Amino acid sequence: MSVDVAKPGTRGTVSLTAPRLPREAPLLVGVGAVAVAALVWLLLGWPLVGSAVVGGLVFLVALPAWSRVVEGRRSATDRLMTALIWTTFVVAMVPLVSLVATVVTKGAPVVNREFLTYSLFSTGAEQPPGIYHAIMGTLIITVGAAIISVPVGVLAAIYLVEYGKRNQLARMVTFLVDVMTGIPSIVAGLFAFALFTVLFGPGFQAGIGGSVALSLLMIPIVVRATEEMLRLVPDDLREASYALGTPKWRTIVKVVLPTTIGGIITGVTLAVARVIGETAPLLLIAGLAARTNTDPFSGAMTTLPVQIYSFNSRQETLDLAWGAALVLIVIVLALNLVARVIGKIFAPKTGN
Amino acid sequence: MTTTLAKPEPPRSRPPRRQRTPRPVTSLGDRVFRMLTLGASLLILLALAGVFVFLFVKGAPGFTQAADVYGRASSFTGYVLPLLGGTVIAALIALLIAVPLAWGIALVISHYAPRFVAVPAAYLVDLLAAVPSVVFGLWGVVVLAPKMVPVFDFLNTYFGWIPIFSGDVSNSGRTIVTAGVVLAIMILPIITAITREVFSRTPRLNQEAALALGATRWEMMRLTVFPYGRSGMVSASMLGLGRALGETMAVAMVLSLGAWSDFKLLEPGNSSIAANIASKYKERSEELTSVLIATGLVLFLLTFVVNATARWIVGRSERRMASA
Numbered sequence: 071m072s073v074d075v076a077k078p079g080t081r082g083t084v085s086l087t088a089p090r091l092p093r094e095a096p097l098l099v100g101v102g103a104v105a106v107a108a109l110v111w112l113l114l115g116w117p118l119v120g121s122a123v124v125g126g127l128v129f130l131v132a133l134p135a136w137s138r139v140v141e142g143r144r145s146a147t148d149r150l151m152t153a154l155i156w157t158t159f160v161v162a163m164v165p166l167v168s169l170v171a172t173v174v175t176k177g178a179p180v181v182n183r184e185f186l187t188y189s190l191f192s193t194g195a196e197q198p199p200g201i202y203h204a205i206m207g208t209l210i211i212t213v214g215a216a217i218i219s220v221p222v223g224v225l226a227a228i229y230l231v232e233y234g235k236r237n238q239l240a241r242m243v244t245f246l247v248d249v250m251t252g253i254p255s256i257v258a259g260l261f262a263f264a265l266f267t268v269l270f271g272p273g274f275q276a277g278i279g280g281s282v283a284l285s286l287l288m289i290p291i292v293v294r295a296t297e298e299m300l301r302l303v304p305d306d307l308r309e310a311s312y313a314l315g316t317p318k319w320r321t322i323v324k325v326v327l328p329t330t331i332g333g334i335i336t337g338v339t340l341a342v343a344r345v346i347g348e349t350a351p352l353l354l355i356a357g358l359a360a361r362t363n364t365d366p367f368s369g370a371m372t373t374l375p376v377q378i379y380s381f382n383s384r385q386e387t388l389d390l391a392w393g394a395a396l397v398l399i400v401i402v403l404a405l406n407l408v409a410r411v412i413g414k415i416f417a418p419k420t421g422n
Numbered sequence: 423m424t425t426t427l428a429k430p431e432p433p434r435s436r437p438p439r440r441q442r443t444p445r446p447v448t449s450l451g452d453r454v455f456r457m458l459t460l461g462a463s464l465l466i467l468l469a470l471a472g473v474f475v476f477l478f479v480k481g482a483p484g485f486t487q488a489a490d491v492y493g494r495a496s497s498f499t500g501y502v503l504p505l506l507g508g509t510v511i512a513a514l515i516a517l518l519i520a521v522p523l524a525w526g527i528a529l530v531i532s533h534y535a536p537r538f539v540a541v542p543a544a545y546l547v548d549l550l551a552a553v554p555s556v557v558f559g560l561w562g563v564v565v566l567a568p569k570m571v572p573v574f575d576f577l578n579t580y581f582g583w584i585p586i587f588s589g590d591v592s593n594s595g596r597t598i599v600t601a602g603v604v605l606a607i608m609i610l611p612i613i614t615a616i617t618r619e620v621f622s623r624t625p626r627l628n629q630e631a632a633l634a635l636g637a638t639r640w641e642m643m644r645l646t647v648f649p650y651g652r653s654g655m656v657s658a659s660m661l662g663l664g665r666a667l668g669e670t671m672a673v674a675m676v677l678s679l680g681a682w683s684d685f686k687l688l689e690p691g692n693s694s695i696a697a698n699i700a701s702k703y704k705e706r707s708e709e710l711t712s713v714l715i716a717t718g719l720v721l722f723l724l725t726f727v728v729n730a731t732a733r734w735i736v737g738r739s740e741r742r743m744a745s746a
Contacts, residue, residue: 119569148638155534158526159543165607166550169561225462233456234463243463245733246470252661252729253722254668256696257473260718264476272708286469293466319455347554350670350696354703375556375671382560382675395557402552
């Protein structure tokens with residue numbers, strides 16, 4: 071840019087462009103700001119975070135000020151806003167990095183084979199504490215929630231897209247599904263609690279209650295994901311199938327669904343990843359037990375999040391909480407990754 | 423109904439129209455499948471109605487229990503109002519922090535960053551959404567709360583003349599402000615995701631026209647991107663608010679137990695409806711349980727209104743855009 075622009079004063083030509091800061095200006099100011107931060111940190115002995123904040127402020131003030139002098143007010147505002155907008159991003163990354171770093175450094179020393187394969191129910195004095203019971207509970211309750219919510223969610227989405235084209239009921243269901251995404255998880259838990267205590271008497275605790283509560287949170291996600299996928303299926307495909315005399319339901323089952331199966335699986339996996347970390351509803355209805363319980367229809371069943379909550383409440387088990395948190399995060403991330411891979415593999419070909 | 427087509431039409435004055443379009447094939451399978459999908463839709467309606475009905479059935483006695491059930495407060499209103507206050511305050515603090523951050527991040531991803539930065543950046547923000555709330559709570563108590571103490575001391579020393587920052591600063595840092603900060607991090611991804619979507623849908627031509635008229639990049643944002651995305655920005659914030667109002671574990675873990683204390687944000691011992699339910703449910707007395715469920719009903723109605731309003735705003739702007 072600056073190569074072919076005549077600078078004022080050189081060989082007497084008049085510049086036609088407004089004066090600009092050199093391209094390296096942000097970099098220069100950035101280096102300066104880092105230097106100031108380092109000085110504050112090393113010489114004045116401020117905490118690292120405080121020095122970083124000072125450095126950031128120096129950058130936010132210096133660059134617009136320089137720009138104000140050379141380029142004028144409007145460019146100065148532009149540079150200030152650009153810097154501020156990038157700052158928001160950096161600020162948001164701080165907690166993420168801090169959280170991941172803490173979970174990994176505090177959790178990794180705790181996680182080992184014993185931790186994953188023993189439950190808290192000790193049969194011997196020497197038995198190390200473990201979270202096997204919580205992992206099993208999480209798996210059973212989440213699979214239960216998926217068994218309830220996947221058929222309901224997928225069928226409802228089929229109704230919305232294939233049958234209820236813009237009728238009153240479909241519009242109402244769409245609206246309520248949207249609102250349902252916002253149900254607080256504790257309310258879902260209270261609902262399951264109220265439902266099961268009305269049906270089976272007070273004090274009822276079982277994994278199935280947790281599944282019902284979670285499916286209330288999961289159904290809207292499945293519906294939205296499936297609906298979006300079904301709308302991507304081109305009408306040509308459906309019409310081609312009708313032209314061959316295929317009834318509508320066979321068209322849906324044999325043509326529409328197979329086309330979108332990847333997207334639906336992705337949506338379901340993401341929904342599972344979303345609810346697997348839920349704590350509040352399970353605290354109310356599934357409870358806490360030290361022994362491994364594989365029967366979802368009777369007795370308290372511990373899940374990982376609830377176990378973390380319970381570990382956290384006592385100082386001496388705090389380390390175990392970080393270990394369990396690491397395991398839970400790894401499970402959630404793995405599910406997210408699987409969802410992305412499935413989405414990539416089965417991505418619908420809409421390129422025609 | 424498609425099934426009636428097979429039957430002879432009732433006699434009318436004009437001769438029966440000949441069926442030109444191919445008659446839809448309605449087999450038994452078709453009717454069964456249709457009923458199945460319809461049933462699933464109705465089940466969703468039923469479930470939502472069921473939430474309301476069951477909460478009401480089990481919670482109704484909670485509105486009028488004997489005075490001693492409510493602890494220090496003597497009536498349901500006295501019991502729920504401080505909790506409602508705590509819920510709203512924590513959510514508002516979260517919103518105050520998260521909304522500007524989310525707008526900035528959305529702009530970075532949609533406009534400022536080059537593609538090879540924007541894609542991983544979007545992924546990182548989504549990663550925040552993948553962290554379970556109980557882990558956020560754990561982090562909030564162990565890592566964040568101690569770090570907040572100097573900030574609170576600062577606010578208390580220099581801004582103590584503002585009533586909300588007065589009082590004795592909690593020395594554990596486990597206050598409603600810390601809870602609000604944790605909530606802010608938790609609602610950041612959803613606000614960012616929606617705002618980002620809206621920003622990136624701004625018509626290219628509008629943006630280029632603004633630039634061609636000599637606008638700087640920030641002026642272009644102000645002239646084209648923000649006006650276009652205004653309703654999206656508002657509704658994203660409201661959805662974030664709905665999340666923050668209902669979030670349980672982070673608040674329950676960060677706050678040490680206690681009732682509301684005169685709007686002094688830096689003192690320990692506030693609580694929210696959801697956190698209160700999670701920490702008191704163990705007492706399992708029939709009376710207290712009904713009170714807790716009644717507070718849950720209040721929370722449900724509150725979030726329902728907030729979310730419905732947000733969705734209504736989105737829907738309205740989408741219709742407006744579709745017709746424009």
